[in-house]
Amino acid sequence: MIKRTYVSFSNRLKISTKLCLLIIFIEVINQFTGGFFRSFGIIPRNISGLSGIVFAPFLHGGLVHLISNLVPLFVLTLLMLSHGRTRFVLVFTTSALIGGLLVWFFGRSANHIGMSGVIYGLFGYLVVAGFISREFKLFIVSCLVAFVYGGLILGVLPTLPQVSFESHLFGLLVGIAMAFILGKDPSYKS
Template sequence: MANGSGVMVKLQQTFWLPLLVVAVPWGQELIDQIFFGGQWNLPMQPGGSFVGVLTAPFSHGGFGHLIGNTLWFLPLSWLVLLKSWRDYLAVWLGVYATAIPVWLLWPNGSHGLSGVVFGLLGYLLVIGFLEKRPLVLALSLFSLVSYGGLLPSLIPFFSPPGVSWIGHASGFAGGILAAGAIYREPVPGPRL
């Protein structure tokens, strides 16, 4: 993780990326509401097409669902991007990888950015403890203090009815998978 002015440069360079990503579900929801009366959803369905796994994060059950996910998605995205855009991409890939078993084995469909939100959070909580570098550890601790209140919704009986706790849990596992995949033991010697 960069320090001082490097952090600001990194934020300026990557600020737009989560905004572009979140523009996709906002566009989908606008089209859905205007032309399809809220009936055009693109969820991941059991026994459905694999395309549903890819489209599910970009489909929501109305503007309330989308606004809630957007408010968590943007800041968590920017926190991961403080590390790098590669880490951000790894979280997305991890979330998709862990969504596949849910698609194949879980009896209920799901959609929304919340799986990615939990993937970002899982990554942020784990990466600092893996790397043990002060700034990255501070990022993990900040994420735990700021977003730890989301963690109970990983447990079925703490999730409200109609909320896909399995989507949250699989996304969280995808974030942890990404952190483990990205982390490399530091090579002894001077650091640049």
Template sequence: MRGRFLLPVLLLGLAWAQEVFDQVLFSGNWNLPMGPGLPWWGVLSAPFSHSGFGHLLSNSVIFLVLSWLVLTRGVRDYLSVWVAVLVMNVPIALLWPTRSHGLSGVIYGLLGYLLLIGWIEKKILPIVLSLVAFWLYGSAIMALIPGISPAGVSWVGHAGGFMAGLIAAWTQGNDNPKAT
């Protein structure tokens, strides 16, 4: 049980290792974003790439909290959010004209999952998780609206992650025998 809660710490460790490597060896110029004309594997590396320690730090705590909330439901649910976000990143990387990177797409995926799962399952634990997620991070939903996000922030990456989280909740909630 405790081991599953280490998974987000390990994933976050990859992001921190990439940023340290980038800052020490490349003066912050070695980013691994996804976007037009970039290698396909950018879809996989983008969540671990950030534009500096401030960017990474702003994502770290939120990522851990939301990850642990989803992991109270199980590793399968957590991985379904990650897979949905990575799949949703493919059309964004191919069609959106600017580059994007950072854990925020995954963060919005985790938030979307948590907000919907309680409504789908109508059970106490999922409802409590939804309410806690909304109480902690509900105001972040405003950043999904074009023009509200600050310049240089990929609102489409956030919106894609959020939609991916909704899809993951829908598939997990409707596939979960405990939900009936």
């Protein structure tokens, strides 16, 4: 088990801001290249689409798609860092990589891009881990996330053809699994 470490609020703000600025920077370059980077998304069951598992979270279908992901990414990253930097990195990368691999295996034939799979992973972790941790502060974070972002759960349903509900679903499942794996801090005394 990985011990939870403290990350100051100012460092949480810096990390969340830098992550969002990186994604904005990539989208600005993408806009100037006519959307060239979008071709590096996850294309299920296609060998060339495997690289999308790494690149897809940082690519977006335009400014509206980008903006719709920035606010929840910023807020959930900020809250996820209350579980520690190492746990944040593990949940973020596992949601991106394992979630992306599941999309590659089971997703519909489309080009899957965007940070929403990771956002759903962070959401799933935050909602479940606070209950598992038995720590009041993290329990309150779980309740807050469930209340504010509970509507995300509808995103795992296949409602719009241009939305990768598969990324949402697999990101959420990976985040919940990571909560059960990492959620309880072994140093916590009841």
